[in-house]
Amino acid sequence: MKELLDDIDRWQAAGSRVAIARVVDIEGSGPREPGAAMAVNDQGEVAGSVSGGCVEGAVVSEALAILAGEAEPRIVTFGYSDDEAFAVGLTCGGTIRLFIEPLDW
Amino acid sequence: MSQPAGTLYQRLRTLLRAEQPVALVTVVAGPGVGGKMLITPTDAPLGSLGHPELDRIAVRDALAELEAGRSGVRHYGPEGQTTPEDLVGTPTVSAFIESWAPPPQMWIFGAVDFTAALGKVAKVLGYRVTVCDAREIFATRRRFPMADEVVVSWPSPLFERRGHTLGQRDAVCILTHDPKFDVPAVQGALATGAGYIGVMGSRKTHAKRMERLAEVGVDQPEQLARLMSPIGLDLGARTPEETAISICAEIIARRTGRLAPSLRDSSGPIHGTLDGTGG
Numbered sequence: 001m002k003e004l005l006d007d008i009d010r011w012q013a014a015g016s017r018v019a020i021a022r023v024v025d026i027e028g029s030g031p032r033e034p035g036a037a038m039a040v041n042d043q044g045e046v047a048g049s050v051s052g053g054c055v056e057g058a059v060v061s062e063a064l065a066i067l068a069g070e071a072e073p074r075i076v077t078f079g080y081s082d083d084e085a086f087a088v089g090l091t092c093g094g095t096i097r098l099f100i101e102p103l104d105w
Numbered sequence: 106m107s108q109p110a111g112t113l114y115q116r117l118r119t120l121l122r123a124e125q126p127v128a129l130v131t132v133v134a135g136p137g138v139g140g141k142m143l144i145t146p147t148d149a150p151l152g153s154l155g156h157p158e159l160d161r162i163a164v165r166d167a168l169a170e171l172e173a174g175r176s177g178v179r180h181y182g183p184e185g186q187t188t189p190e191d192l193v194g195t196p197t198v199s200a201f202i203e204s205w206a207p208p209p210q211m212w213i214f215g216a217v218d219f220t221a222a223l224g225k226v227a228k229v230l231g232y233r234v235t236v237c238d239a240r241e242i243f244a245t246r247r248r249f250p251m252a253d254e255v256v257v258s259w260p261s262p263l264f265e266r267r268g269h270t271l272g273q274r275d276a277v278c279i280l281t282h283d284p285k286f287d288v289p290a291v292q293g294a295l296a297t298g299a300g301y302i303g304v305m306g307s308r309k310t311h312a313k314r315m316e317r318l319a320e321v322g323v324d325q326p327e328q329l330a331r332l333m334s335p336i337g338l339d340l341g342a343r344t345p346e347e348t349a350i351s352i353c354a355e356i357i358a359r360r361t362g363r364l365a366p367s368l369r370d371s372s373g374p375i376h377g378t379l380d381g382t383g384g
Contacts, residue, residue, distance in 0.1 A: 002121045002205070009118075024133055024201040025178050029375055034176040035203050073139050075199075099133040099201060105113045105141055105152075 004039045007047035008103065016041040018103040019063035023050050024075065028094035039103070042067045050098060054078070062100050073101035113143050113152055120145065120205075127205050128167035130154065134199040136183050144168065154200065158185035167202050174206035174274055208233045209274035212299075213252075214260055214290045215281030216243035219305065222345035223278060224251040226353045232276070237263055239286065260286065264293030276301040276356050278336065282310055284317050291318060295328050301356045303336030311335050338365055 001022070011018055023036040031052040038048040038056065040063035049056055055078045065071040079095025113129075120127040125145065132140040132154055142160060143151040144167040153160050162185040170176065179202060181187060182195040211227045213220050216238035224234045228251050236252040237260065238244035244257045256263055271277065277294040279302075281287045287304060291314075294302045306314060311334050318324065337351035338358065358365040361377075368375060 001117075001203075005118055005121060022131075022201070022203065026376075034178075034201070075133050099131065101131075101139055103114060105139070 001035070001037045004037060004048045007045075008039055011039075011041045011045070016043060016045075017067050018042075019067050019100060020103050021050055021059045021063055021076075021098045021100040023096055024099050025097040026094060027079070027096075030094040030096050032096070040064065040067075051078070051096060055096070055098075059098065059100065066100055066102060073099070075099050113141055116143055116151060124207055126171055126207055128171045129203045130163045130167050131201045131203070132198055133178065133201045135197045137198065142167070144171070146171065154198065156184050159183065159198065161185060162187060163200060163202075167204065170202045171204040171206055174204065174209075176201070176203045178202075206274070209276070210235065210271060211276045211278060212237060212263075212271070212294075214238065214277070214279045214286065215283075215305075216240065216245075216248060216255075217280055219280050219345045219348055221249055221251070222349040223280070223352055224249055226346075226349040227276075230353060238281070260290035260293045264290075264296065268293060268297040271297040271299040273298060273300040275299050276303070278352060279304045280336075282306050284314065287314060288317050288321060291332065292321065292323060295323065295331060301359055302331055302333065303352055303355065304332055304334035305336045306334065308335065333359070 008018055019040050021038045021040070023032055023034050025034060032050055036050050038046060038050045038059060040046050040060050044060060044064060046056065046060060050059060058078070062071065062076055066073060075097050077095060077097050117127060117129060128144045130142045130144065132138050137155040140154045141152045142154060142163055144164050146168060150160070150164050154163055159181055162181060166179055179200050181198045181200065182192050183198055186192050186195060208231050211232040212235045213223055214237050216236060220236055224236060227234050234252045235254050235256060236244060236249045237256045237258055239257065239259045241257050244255050246255050249255050277299045279287050279290045279294070281290070282305065291304060304314065314334065333355060337348060338355045340347065340351040340354070342348045342351040354365065
């Protein structure tokens with residue numbers, strides 16, 4: 001999160017709304033530890049990353065849906081080992097769970 | 106309980122920029138998703154997860170996670186229940202405790218070429234680096250621009266003043282080969298809670314040092330077991346830079362409890378410590 005502060009400041013100063021996605025849990029081999037974070041603004045601009053680049057695209061879509069009020073803040077799971085997982089997987093075969101929410105707190 | 110939107114984030118932002126210890130607890134599943142508390146070791150918590158008892162338990166757990174520098178998900182009942190029998194028949198509140206601990210410290214004794222290389226690698230790994238040497242002409246900022254501080258001092262005064270700040274996540278690396286300096290540095294380091302203490306030297310230097318340490322009363326097996334001497338993994342490192350990698354690799358392996366063979370020649374999970382935490 002620390003590395004996102006400057007971008008978030010800039011976006012908020014320009015009047016953009018911001019969503020935050022944070023890794024809360026990993027199973028098996030995962031590229032990033034809990035706390036890895038990425039911020040997305042309502043223009044679709046991105047700061048930070050939550051994996052080795054495997055799931056960022058899907059996270060942006062989900063974040064934009066949340067900012068547009070089309071989805072509630074929630075845990076999103078990526079990985080092969082979970083039947084309900086998103087179609088996008090991690091090449092390392094692990095599972096990561098992200099919490100995505102608007103930065104309105 | 107409630108506060109204007111933005112308050113919590115602004116406070117978090119200030120604390121993160123000041124590198125102050127802070128934990129953010131967020132309800133990520135169950136009743137009250139999105140509920141938050143901001144917790145520090147010194148200030149009253151901000152925010153609420155929705156029930157006073159749940160808040161109390163969350164503060165307790167967040168402070169423990171912060172102390173250990175860990176982040177992860179905990180599960181509670183909506184009124185702070187934690188035991189399996191109390192949780193039967195209640196919805197589960199899953200809370201993500203994210204903690205930001207101050208960076209771990211590495212104290213390097215001896216202002217030598219190995220120190221500059223080790224300081225660089227330590228910075229890459231996120232350490233706050235202190236270089237200490239009693240010789241004013243060697244212990245200069247100019248020679249160690251990567252260090253967060255360069256202290257001109259004998260080891261003992263530095264340990265007396267600040268040894269209590271060293272904990273499990275911190276490392277002391279003694280790179281002087283000079284018994285005048287490394288014996289008091291080892292004594293000082295053993296009196297702290299530092300998680301890693303490494304001492305450089307050839308096998309011969311090491312043997313002589315152990316004799317000198319015994320002379321000053323450092324001879325207890327539990328004391329000697331804490332010393333990584335000679336310092337570093339057996340990588341065949343030659344240059345200061347390679348040696349720095351071998352030292353830092355050893356620090357990581359000691360923390361995770363690994364033996365550090367090549368992954369090709371071992372089996373089992375790639376991540377996590379061998380005590381079963383992590384994935």
